[in-house]
Amino acid sequence: MDNQQTVSTAGSVSVPPASVEKHHKYEFFKVVQGYLDEAARVIDLPEYIKTILSQPKNEIIINFPVKMDDGSIRLFKGYRVQHNNLLGPYKGGIRYHEGVSLDDVKALAAMMTWKCALMNLPLGGGKGGVKFDPNKVSRDELQRITRRFFHALGSNIGPDTDIPAPDVGTDAKAMAWAMDTYMNTVGSLFRQSVKGVVTGKPVACGGTLGREKATGQGLVYCIQEWAEERDFQLGGATLIVQGFGNVGSFTSLILSRLGASTIAVGDHTGYLYNPEGFNPHKLQDYVKKNRSIAGYPGGKHISREEFFKIKADIFIPAALENQVGIDEAKALNVKLVAEGANGPCSPEGERILIDRGIDILPDVLANAGGVTVSYYEWVQNKRSEHWTLEEVDERLEKAMQRAYREVVEVARQKKCSMRVAAYAVALQRIAAAYGERDIFP
Numbered sequence: 001m002d003n004q005q006t007v008s009t010a011g012s013v014s015v016p017p018a019s020v021e022k023h024h025k026y027e028f029f030k031v032v033q034g035y036l037d038e039a040a041r042v043i044d045l046p047e048y049i050k051t052i053l054s055q056p057k058n059e060i061i062i063n064f065p066v067k068m069d070d071g072s073i074r075l076f077k078g079y080r081v082q083h084n085n086l087l088g089p090y091k092g093g094i095r096y097h098e099g100v101s102l103d104d105v106k107a108l109a110a111m112m113t114w115k116c117a118l119m120n121l122p123l124g125g126g127k128g129g130v131k132f133d134p135n136k137v138s139r140d141e142l143q144r145i146t147r148r149f150f151h152a153l154g155s156n157i158g159p160d161t162d163i164p165a166p167d168v169g170t171d172a173k174a175m176a177w178a179m180d181t182y183m184n185t186v187g188s189l190f191r192q193s194v195k196g197v198v199t200g201k202p203v204a205c206g207g208t209l210g211r212e213k214a215t216g217q218g219l220v221y222c223i224q225e226w227a228e229e230r231d232f233q234l235g236g237a238t239l240i241v242q243g244f245g246n247v248g249s250f251t252s253l254i255l256s257r258l259g260a261s262t263i264a265v266g267d268h269t270g271y272l273y274n275p276e277g278f279n280p281h282k283l284q285d286y287v288k289k290n291r292s293i294a295g296y297p298g299g300k301h302i303s304r305e306e307f308f309k310i311k312a313d314i315f316i317p318a319a320l321e322n323q324v325g326i327d328e329a330k331a332l333n334v335k336l337v338a339e340g341a342n343g344p345c346s347p348e349g350e351r352i353l354i355d356r357g358i359d360i361l362p363d364v365l366a367n368a369g370g371v372t373v374s375y376y377e378w379v380q381n382k383r384s385e386h387w388t389l390e391e392v393d394e395r396l397e398k399a400m401q402r403a404y405r406e407v408v409e410v411a412r413q414k415k416c417s418m419r420v421a422a423y424a425v426a427l428q429r430i431a432a433a434y435g436e437r438d439i440f441p
């Protein structure tokens with residue numbers, strides 16, 4: 001990993017933070033396997049099930065060529081990892097990021113298996129990604145990369161096989177291109193609608209109301225459950241948010257409606273502090289137009305180290321994995337870490353947070369609102385229905401509350417962390433399905 005100075009999209013000079021360096025050496029899949037082992041012990045998971053779940057079913061790697069705006073041909077590396085489809089079709093997002101690797105995608109795919117099982121969805125786990133920086137290509141190039149990747153994925157995906165969705169660096173527009181590519185290739189052989197091949201689509205082409213904000217909305221429902229349990233008032237609470245993309249911005253915005261204010265934000269270009277609180281609508285609009293928080297007026301520039309020391313009530317990690325290591329966990333001055341991102345805390349970081357009495361809402365529970373509403377979208381596509389936003393939100397709220405209470409109860413009974421409890425609930429559901437099927441007679 002080179003650590004040279006780079007020019008950010010906003011034109012300012014930035015040095016990649018140390019965390020990006022760490023990120024590349026981090027064995028994310030091993031970390032996720034470690035939690036699987038811990039949860040398996042807690043619930044006495046039969047050894048053969050742990051063996052099956054210890055590796056993904058399929059790991060697809062595709063090198064595909066794309067014509068760039070200057071006429072050159074560039075080769076891209078894409079991944080789709082299909083971890084487990086016992087409970088239903090593989091399900092999970094597609095990430096566009098320069099740091100994407102097979103190890104990350106395997107970890108994220110396994111987490112989708114636990115997330116879908118925890119939420120009791122008839123879906124399995126998968127994840128995909130393409131290794132490039134989406135901020136450094138044009139809109140037209142982005143479209144060609146997406147179409148080429150989905151063309152190459154071919155029949156490996158499908159509405160009853162494997163259903164991608166947005167993740168870091170992808171959005172509803174990318175899903176529209178993906179759906180269109182599939183419909184004009186593999187999907188044209190079906191004599192029925194194949195809209196459900198991806199979720200997180202624009203509403204105009206079969207997306208559901210509420211999916212864009214769903215991960216943030218689900219996270220807020222979870223935080224509300226925590227606040228009620230702890231007798232904590234969200235009105236007047238302060239937040240610090242790392243990553244102001246889809247998850248970070250919607251979480252900040254929805255929490256602002258409950259009276260909580262975001263006093264610090266950060267992304268790969270740097271960190272901003274405003275003790276009076278940022279206007280999340282304005283900041284979200286700014287990031288949509290400018291692709292980062294760089295240059296946003298109304299906040300003091302602070303370092304990453306300063307960001308992690310700010311006294312606030314809640315920290316929302318909503319960027320990448322492995323952002324809270326030992327140093328950050330020692331520095332954090334909050335009551336709650338609500339994991340919008342997947343895998344933001346390293347195991348060492350988590351241990352320190354727990355020892356310091358800082359609560360953690362673990363990713364597979366806290367950010368499960370996204371895939372839950374993706375499931376609602378898939379169901380609507382199958383039934384040719386359109387649900388109202390109220391219907392979507394109401395179902396999501398109940399689903400998040402149920403999962404939260406189930407996890408709290410298992411954590412209490414088994415005297416384990418919320419993360420291990422969330423894995424345990426998921427594994428119990430998967431184990432019951434394998435058990436009933438007598439797969440090794």
Ligand SMILES: NC(=O)C1=CN([C@@H]2O[C@H](COP(=O)(O)OP(=O)(O)OC[C@H]3O[C@@H](n4cnc5c(N)ncnc54)[C@H](OP(=O)(O)O)[C@@H]3O)[C@@H](O)[C@H]2O)C=CC1
Pocket residue numbers: 017019020166167168169170215242243244245246247248266267268269291292293318319320321340341342343367368370371
């Ligand atoms: N979208 C969804 O529905 C779901 C997403 N998640 C998880 O939430 C997290 C965020 O995803 P999402 O909001 O969709 O992605 P986005 O691409 O919309 O936003 C990602 C944010 O993270 C920031 N970021 C990237 N690298 C760094 C870094 N090294 N340090 C600080 N900030 C950084 C980005 O800033 P910049 O643009 O400047 O790089 C951006 O603000 C991921 O972990 C994802 O897997 C989980 C469940 C569902």
Ligand SMILES: O=C(O)CCC(=O)C(=O)O
Pocket residue numbers: 091092093094115163164165166167199200342367368370371372374
């Ligand atoms: O909505 C989906 O299917 C994907 C969500 C996702 O990738 C995630 O939860 O990490």
